[in-house]
Amino acid sequence: MMLITGGARSGKSRFAEQVAEKRGGEVLYIATSVVTDAEMAERIRYHQQQRPAHWHTFESYRDLGNIILEHQVQFPTIIIECITTLMTNLLFDIAGETSVEDMDFEAIEQHIFAQTTQLTKVAQQADSEVIIVTNEVGMGIVPDNLLARRFRDIAGRVNQQLAAAADDVYLIVSGIPVPVKTSE
Template structure:
């Protein structure tokens, strides 16, 4: 399992896709984004156009451990893009329209971490290479609102969990992958 992290527009997705392409064969690309507005629809379309036509796309943000287990024999490489989007979607699946002050962040985080534990376990024990992309959101200023602070905290703990489980971890900075943890 490989984890690729970095800031927004750092080149982490491109790096993940280059690794997958070099491995050869069919690639399963698990996209965790959901169309929520026209700007997100445009971003999704842009990413779809950048991927090779022979790649297979599966769109979901739930139960990805099960997806990895089911698809591992069909694809030599699975790319999951992106964990922070998955976290956002799972958070709002549970919270719905609840105001941040009324959200049960403990229960939300427990649910998200359970999903991540299942994903990490599946990725560690499968026959294929799993490349996971996430955003590093903890390197900036402390957000000014409760929801953003809680999201940042959850994302940080999720990233720590995935990095601990990964064989290889890269931080991508300005398009340059920097090895953080390597199995070689």
């Protein structure tokens, strides 16, 4: 299992795709984004155009461990793009229209951790090389609102969980991969 992290537009996806291309063989790209507005639709379209046309895409953000189990024989490489978006979708699945002040962040975090724990366990044992992309959201200023602060905290803990389980971890800085943890 490989974890690739970094800031927004740092080159994380491109690096993940380069690693997959070098490995060769069939690639399954699990995209966790959902179209919520015109901007998100454009972002999704951009990422789709960047991927090789022969790759297979599966769009989901729930139960990714099960998706890996179902497809690991067919695909030697599986990319999950991205955990931060997965977390956002899971958060709003649980919170729905609840006001930020009334959100049960403990329940939200437990639900997200259940999903990422299942993903981590399967990814570590999968026949496929699983490449997970996530955003590093904790290197900036402390956000000025409750939702952003709580999200940043949960994301930090999830990223720690993933990094601890990964064989290889890369931090992407301005398009340059910096090895943080390697199995070599």
